[in-house]
Amino acid sequence: MIYFIVQKIKRFRWLLIFVSYIFTLKYRLFKSNRVHFGSNFITNWKLRIQGPGKAILGNNVIAGAHEEPNIFSTFDRDATIEIGDNCRLNGAHFQSRKGIKIGNSCIIGSALLVDTDHHSVRSDRMTNPNSPVLSKPIEIGNNVWIAGHATILKGVTIGNNSVVGFGSVVASDVPQDSIVAGNPAKVIGKVPMVSGTI
Ligand SMILES: CC(C)(COP(=O)(O)OP(=O)(O)OC[C@H]1O[C@@H](n2cnc3c(N)ncnc32)[C@H](O)[C@@H]1OP(=O)(O)O)[C@@H](O)C(=O)NCCC(=O)NCCS
Numbered sequence: 001m002i003y004f005i006v007q008k009i010k011r012f013r014w015l016l017i018f019v020s021y022i023f024t025l026k027y028r029l030f031k032s033n034r035v036h037f038g039s040n041f042i043t044n045w046k047l048r049i050q051g052p053g054k055a056i057l058g059n060n061v062i063a064g065a066h067e068e069p070n071i072f073s074t075f076d077r078d079a080t081i082e083i084g085d086n087c088r089l090n091g092a093h094f095q096s097r098k099g100i101k102i103g104n105s106c107i108i109g110s111a112l113l114v115d116t117d118h119h120s121v122r123s124d125r126m127t128n129p130n131s132p133v134l135s136k137p138i139e140i141g142n143n144v145w146i147a148g149h150a151t152i153l154k155g156v157t158i159g160n161n162s163v164v165g166f167g168s169v170v171a172s173d174v175p176q177d178s179i180v181a182g183n184p185a186k187v188i189g190k191v192p193m194v195s196g197t198i
Contacts, residue, residue: 023044031049034052034053037057038060038085043063043064046065046069046091047065047069048071048073050072053078053096054080058082058086058104059085062088063090065089065110067091072094073093073095075096075116076096076098079097081094082102084103087102088107088108091109091111092110092113093110093111094113095112095114095116097133098135099137102140103142103144106145108146109149113138113152115135115138120134138152138155141157141158141176143161144161144164146158150166150169151168152170153170159178162174162178167183169182170184170185171185
């Protein structure tokens, strides 16, 4: 699917890059110290970047959402959401208090990546504003596919080439070249490796 979309996009590439520039103009003009777009960035109007932290997008990223928008939300000045080169985002939602790093050539569907609990697990969470909230960075390797409706929780690392199945909840690390699925996500298979693809 992504392959055919990318082939179609290639035919109208320069027009899409120009239109994307218009869609991202408000970020380029008013948030350039916190938002960086790499070269050839393509998006549609369904892109939201909000919060005090940074969003850094690599070269040749396509973030053209069909249904859900691509949302970059930071909740701390030091939080950084970093997307590697050649990534494809289709309705991805990033919520960061620490840092979320995506490698190169990843496909992220309408999934949620959230590096914080947002609330304390302690019983005084409603009465004590200093009740501790746990947050830990997320790191995704190269050539990873995270399918729709998956959730990646705080502190998770996913190794190169791995696949996260539809609707999975990933609470612990995923080794490289693995297919994981379910809640909590477990390894259900190995990624068939083909030479010359990465
Ligand atoms: C993860 C995925 C790629 C695995 O496909 P696959 O390698 O063909 O795996 P299979 O269908 O043979 O399933 C293997 C086992 O895992 C289970 N499984 C597969 N996907 C699962 C999922 N998303 N959640 C829970 N269990 C899942 C199957 O039930 C099966 O269990 P069993 O061995 O007990 O019968 C596929 O299931 C998936 O989730 N695709 C995403 C589709 C999608 O969202 N596309 C939109 C693009 S972002």
